[in-house]
Amino acid sequence: MFLIAAPMASSGGSGITLLLPLILIVGMIWFMSRTQRKQRAKQAATVAALAPGTKVITTSGMVGIVEEVDDEYVTVEVSDGVLVQFVKNAVGRVIPEDVADEDATADEDVAEAADEPADDKPEARDTVDVPETGDSKVQDKAKLPPTHTEN
Template identity: 75%
Template sequence: MVLIAAPMASSGGGGITLLLPLILIVGMIWFMSRTQRKQRQKQADTVAALQPGTKVITTSGVVGIVEEVDDEYVTLEISDGVLVQFVKAAIGRVVPEETEDAVDEPADEAVDETVEEPADADVKDEKDAVEVPDAGADKDKVQDKSKLPPTHTEN
């Protein structure tokens, strides 16, 4: 038996077809690391700008007001007289302060809109009304008591 080596068909440009997915993967990794770096820098700037009196939310969802800032820890007041220490990295974001202009809106500018119902609506309501038997006619009948045992002792 004799084996003959036949040349394989080439697709032409085999190096580029192998290199393109590798370039895409490297590009995605670079883009993701760049985004994470920006987020870390933003969080570091937020922590560096903390001052007493600033309202913050921690990464665990605790809302508090900054009382003291140390090298590693931030002391938050989460309730009246309740102070808790958190690691600086646990500060998630600063809650923006509301301005008085946004809170105190004039109430006299509100427009009251009334919706008028057509006269045919009264006729339609009478047609759709469900007849309920007169409850006063059965005053002599005793209603069935519930089947559950009483929850308290009756005298």
């Protein structure tokens, strides 16, 4: 009886194919940590630049003007005479002065428009032809399709 030696079939690939998923995972973790580091640096720069008179939005959505800056806290005026104290890291972002000026200008434009007299002309209304009579009828509001059907 003769035994023939034949090479065994390779079940796996080379070492590179085994390392490729590991390299991808390490790369994703590095990229995410890099992005978080940039965000933390940007937040730290924002907090360091706080000064009285700066308009800010907190992380909870409160909008106000910085009145006082301490080592750990920021006092923000959210309404006339209403002062609220926040931790410095609660300041989400600073509203640039030009955006605040545009908002004030838009508010003034709305106030001026409200002061102008309104036209006494009635609004144009849609008319619907009634098929039985051939008359036109003013439609008060749009007809909506039924929300359910009865059996």
